[in-house]
Structure formats: C-alpha cells, structure tokens
Amino acid sequence: MSIRCTLATARRVLSQLRHDPRTIGLLIVVPCVLMALLAWVFKGTQTFDEIGAPLLGIFPFVVMFLVTSVATLRERTSGTLERLLSMPIGKLDFLLGYALAFGGLAIVQACVASGLALFALGLDVAGPTWLLVSVAVLDAILGMALGLFVSAFAATEFQAVQFLPAVVLPQFLLCGLLVPRDEMTDFLYALSSVLPLSYAVDAMRAVTTSATVQSDTWRDLGIVVGAIVLALALGAATLRRRTE
Amino acid sequence: MNSAIAVAGLRVLRGGRTVLDELSFEVPRGSVTGLLGPSGCGKTTLMRAIVGVQIVAGGDVQVLGRPAGTAPLRSLVGYVTQAPSVYADLTVGENLRYFATVLGAPPGDVDRVVGEVDLEEYVDSLTASLSGGQRARVSLAAALLGTPELLVLDEPTVGLDPVLRRDLWRMFHDLADNGVTLLISSHVMDEAVRCDRLLLMRDGALLAEDTPEELLRQTGTKDIEAAFLALVERRATEGSS
Numbered sequence: 484m485s486i487r488c489t490l491a492t493a494r495r496v497l498s499q500l501r502h503d504p505r506t507i508g509l510l511i512v513v514p515c516v517l518m519a520l521l522a523w524v525f526k527g528t529q530t531f532d533e534i535g536a537p538l539l540g541i542f543p544f545v546v547m548f549l550v551t552s553v554a555t556l557r558e559r560t561s562g563t564l565e566r567l568l569s570m571p572i573g574k575l576d577f578l579l580g581y582a583l584a585f586g587g588l589a590i591v592q593a594c595v596a597s598g599l600a601l602f603a604l605g606l607d608v609a610g611p612t613w614l615l616v617s618v619a620v621l622d623a624i625l626g627m628a629l630g631l632f633v634s635a636f637a638a639t640e641f642q643a644v645q646f647l648p649a650v651v652l653p654q655f656l657l658c659g660l661l662v663p664r665d666e667m668t669d670f671l672y673a674l675s676s677v678l679p680l681s682y683a684v685d686a687m688r689a690v691t692t693s694a695t696v697q698s699d700t701w702r703d704l705g706i707v708v709g710a711i712v713l714a715l716a717l718g719a720a721t722l723r724r725r726t727e
Numbered sequence: 728m729n730s731a732i733a734v735a736g737l738r739v740l741r742g743g744r745t746v747l748d749e750l751s752f753e754v755p756r757g758s759v760t761g762l763l764g765p766s767g768c769g770k771t772t773l774m775r776a777i778v779g780v781q782i783v784a785g786g787d788v789q790v791l792g793r794p795a796g797t798a799p800l801r802s803l804v805g806y807v808t809q810a811p812s813v814y815a816d817l818t819v820g821e822n823l824r825y826f827a828t829v830l831g832a833p834p835g836d837v838d839r840v841v842g843e844v845d846l847e848e849y850v851d852s853l854t855a856s857l858s859g860g861q862r863a864r865v866s867l868a869a870a871l872l873g874t875p876e877l878l879v880l881d882e883p884t885v886g887l888d889p890v891l892r893r894d895l896w897r898m899f900h901d902l903a904d905n906g907v908t909l910l911i912s913s914h915v916m917d918e919a920v921r922c923d924r925l926l927l928m929r930d931g932a933l934l935a936e937d938t939p940e941e942l943l944r945q946t947g948t949k950d951i952e953a954a955f956l957a958l959v960e961r962r963a964t965e966g967s968s
Binding site for chain 1: 741742778779780781782796798801802804806808810811812813814815816817818821825826828829830831853869
C-alpha cells in the first residue's frame with residue numbers, strides 16, 4: 484500500500500476525465516434528466532415520492548457501473564495496466580485510485596441529482612437530506628466497485644457492455660422496487676437477500692418513510708459498504724501481474 | 728553475479744502450443760544486446776518472461792540476480808512494449824508525471840526523458856494527437872524514468888526518422904557505458920551492427936548467441952541477414968544427418 488501511488492492514480496484518472504468533458508457532462512446530466520422524466524411521468528400521483536428516492540440511488544449505480552467497467556477494460560487492453568503492474572504499484576493502490584476518482588465524481592453526481600429532485604422536482608422525503616445523499620453516493624460507489632470487478636471477465640468492450648443487463652438488471656428486478664421483497668416467493672427472497680442493491684433500496688425506502696434514522700438502516704448501509712469492500716477485494720484478486 | 732539476465736531451460740506454452748522451448752542464455756551487464764528474429768519467433772514472449780509478466784511452464788529466469796518479476800525488480804527494470812502503452816487521453820507530460828510518481832523518480836526526471844526522446848515541444852499535447860512514432864517515444868520515455876538497471880525494449884526504433892534512430896542508439900550505448908543493460912528486439916537485421924552482442928532466434932529456439940563480428944566470421948558472411956540464413960541451413964543439415 485502506498486498513498487503516493489493511490490493519489491497519483493486518482494489524479495491521473497481525473498485528468499483523463501478532464502480531457503473528456505462530454506463524459507463528465509453525460510455523467511452529471513443523465514441522472515438529472517431521468518429524475519425529471521420520472522417526476523413528469525408520475526405527475527399528480529404519490530408514486531414519485533415512493534420510488535423517487537430509491538431510483539435516485541439506482542441511476543448513479545447503473546451509470547458508474549458502466550463507466551468504470553469500460554474504463555478498466557480500456558486500461559487492460561491498451562497495455563497500460565500491464566505496464567503499471569510491472570512497476571512498484573500495489574494492486575490495491577491501483578483500485579483505490581480508481582475508487583477515489585470515481586467516488587469523488589459519484590459525490591458530485593449524487594449531490595446534483597438529489598438537489599434537483601428535492602428542490603426543483605418536489606421530491607418529498609421524511610428522513611434527513613444528508614442521509615439521502617449519502618445512500619446515493621454509496622450506491623454509486625457500489626456500482627463502481629462492481630464495474631471494476633466484472634471488467635476482469637470481459638475481453639472486449641462489447642462484452643463489458645453486456646455485463647450491464649447481466650449484472651445490473653437482475654438486481655433491479657429483485658431489489659424490491661417492482662415487487663416488495665416480503666411478497667416474493669422464498670426462493671426469490673433468498674436471491675434478493677444476497678444482492679447488494681436490495682439493501683441500498685431498503686435504506687432509501689427507510690429514508691423516504693421515516694423521519695428518524697433506524698438501526699435497520701444502519702445495518703443496510705453496513706451491508707452495502709461490506710459489498711463495496713468485497714467487490715474491491717475481488718477486483719484486486721483479478722488483477723494479475725503475470726498473464727498467458 | 729556478472730550477468731544481468733540468466734535464462735536456463737525456459738519453456739513457455741501459449742494456448743497449448745510451445746512458444747519457447749528450453750531456452751538458455753546469459754546477457755552480460757552493461758551491454759547492448761540485440762534480440763533478432765522474424766516476426767512470430769517468440770521475441771516478445773521471451774521479453775515478457777524476462778520482465779516477469781509472462782506465465783512460464785518451466786525453467787529459470789534470473790534478472791539482476793533475482794527471480795524475474797519479483798518486487799525489488801519493479802523499479803529496476805524498464806519495459807517498453809511494441810504497441811505504445813501510454814494513456815492516449817492524457818498529455819505527454821501528464822503521462823510521464825504519473826509514471827514518474829509511481830516509480831518514485833525525482834521531479835526533474837520528466838524533463839530529462841522528454842529531452843532524451845526529443846519530444847520537448849509536445850509536452851502539453853494530447854498523446855492521442857501524436858503520430859505513431861511519437862507515441863512510441865512517449866512509451867520509451869516512460870521506461871527511461873528513474874534509474875533502471877535493465878531496459879527491455881521491444882522494437883523501439885521501428886518507423887522512426889533515421890536521425891532520431893541514430894541518436895537513440897547513441898543514447899542506448901551511453902546508458903550501457905554507465906552500467907545499464909539493454910535488451911533490444913528487432914526484426915530488422917540491419918540494426919544488428921549497432922549491438923554489442925546478438926541473440927538470433929527462430930521458431931522459439933536460439934540459433935546463435937555471440938558478437939556481430941564473431942557471427943559474421945564463423946558463418947563467413949558479410950551481413951547478419953546472410954549469417955542468419957547460413958545458421959538456419961547449417962541447423963537443417965545437422966538435423967537431417
């Protein structure tokens with residue numbers, strides 16, 4: 484572990500993004516447009532208040548998953564990852580550098596989208612705003628960590644993009660947004676219980692309905708953080724200094 | 728320990744095919760050694776094994792007295808792949824500053840290596856906007872950062888301007904005079920005369936290992952291309968008899 488290498492990697496990833504303003508624009512604007520569309524579709528009903536907050540976490544989750552899996556795949560195919568791993572940098576330094584850079588971006592993204600939803604679109608949540616934003620940021624970081632991990636199993640950008648429906652959509656179907664988790668069959672409930680997005684949505688639900696922070700919410704957030712750490716550790720395990 | 732590289736019985740399989748078969752040789756410290764052979768003969772695989780990024784099936788590769796690819800070597804071995812491995816979406820300066828930080832190289836090092844590969848006017852240019860040869864020089868510059876004791880360069884001078892090529896070979900020899908060992912691959916035989924020693928490769932095996940002068944003398948030929956042919960024919964007759 485070297486803080487120097489971690490910070491240098493984070494700075495490098497941010498510099499790459501700075502040269503690509505369109506990607507930054509898309510990262511910030513797309514979740515906002517989707518939230519606005521959602522508010523418009525459900526105008527005059529209770530639905531926006533019910534699902535607005537969970538989706539505020541899911542949109543950044545999806546976007547960050549996609550961006551990171553493609554970014555790390557590019558690093559693998561361009562030979563820069565191999566070069567880096569032949570240098571004195573730890574695998575964890577590399578991953579944490581990415582996590583730091585994209586995590587920072589996730590904070591900006593979540594803050595802008597939450598701000599828009601709360602102040603312009605009239606999203607009504609009972610719980611504290613800081614918790615709403617925090618869960619959204621955690622969701623984005625979870626998407627990033629999963630994206631880093633699955634990029635190891637993609638050899639081409641076509642494959643990397645296919646991992647979005649393969650990894651993200653099942654979590655979306657089972658997270659309790661479409662059908663409440665306690666109404667699912669035992670098997671589906673068990674399946675949804677091992678998927679990290681379910682806990683993120685549970686936490687968002689709690690923020691929507693409850694004015695105080697409950698212990699269940701802390702447990703849910705703890706599980707999301709655990710899933711992030713696990714995905715990063717698995718991601719580090721897929722980085723190989725020696726290849727065929 | 729006099730050898731910078733000591734390879735013994737190296738075997739590498741790729742996709743079930745033997746790419747390198749029982750390779751053994753040594754490269755003395757402070758020399759410029761050329762690794763010559765046709766495209767596809769295993770030059771890159773051998774270089775990857777020396778850098779320690781290649782999974783090997785058998786044999787032993789010692790680099791600077793340590794097993795190839797071990798942690799202490801990571802700041803002592805510079806490796807330039809055939810395709811430039813730098814970030815196309817960063818400027819030349821940003822690329823080199825990043826690699827310099829990872830290597831723990833002193834701050835002035837970026838300016839030094841940029842001068843050595845003659846890219847001063849492109850420091851603030853986006854790497855993607857450079858020509859192929861310029862990008863290859865950015866990749867080479869990254870390997871020169873810090874204080875490498877061994878440089879493994881995979882076809883570093885392909886497609887470069889003759890003047891720059893001459894200057895780079897001069898720099899390679901200056902580095903060798905200061906004790907740095909260089910292993911440089913090429914499929915162009917006319918670069919052979921610029922090397923102190925040669926490793927001639929064909930079909931995953933070593934044809935010969937000697938100085939250019941000695942190879943010409945032994946084969947009674949005038950250039951390395953002819954020497955290479957003579958060695959291939961000699962081996963063929965040895966094999967059939």
